[in-house]
Amino acid sequence: MASVQLRHDTPGRAYYRRRLAEGKTAMEAIRALKRRLSDAVYRQMTRDIERSRTGPRGQPGATLQSSATDPNPEVNSSEQSLAGPTDHHPRTPNTNPA
Structure with missing residues (x-):
């Protein structure tokens, strides 16, 4: 951005x-310019965050409270692990030795 x-x-x-x-020196001047640009980007980002929290349009942001009725929902059958090992699929042997 500075370049x-x-x-x-x-x-x-x-x-x-x-x-x-x-x-x-030239390097010090470039460093100062980079710092100035990064400060401007940071200020804009913090302003955008504040605006998104209280802005007239758009989503107000995430809440810290869950909307779920039960904090520990029960696991249904599709989420349970399967019993036993998975099927083994053997590899085809290498017929061209190096």
Whole structure:
């Protein structure tokens, strides 16, 4: 993301140039730009989470309480393990020794 910002005339490129003008090395300026971009992404993600909790549209999010009536439902016959081992299917022997 930072390399794209540097290739084009963007606010990120201006930020990078300001850091260079302050005496930072190129690697330090790139590191500062990456940090600035990651901070912006993080802020947007936290805003999106808050909006999804209280937003006028969409799902409000998951609840911490279960909607199941019984916390330990009984296991029906389709979920029980089968008795005995499974059938063994032998492999075809290798007829071309190496």
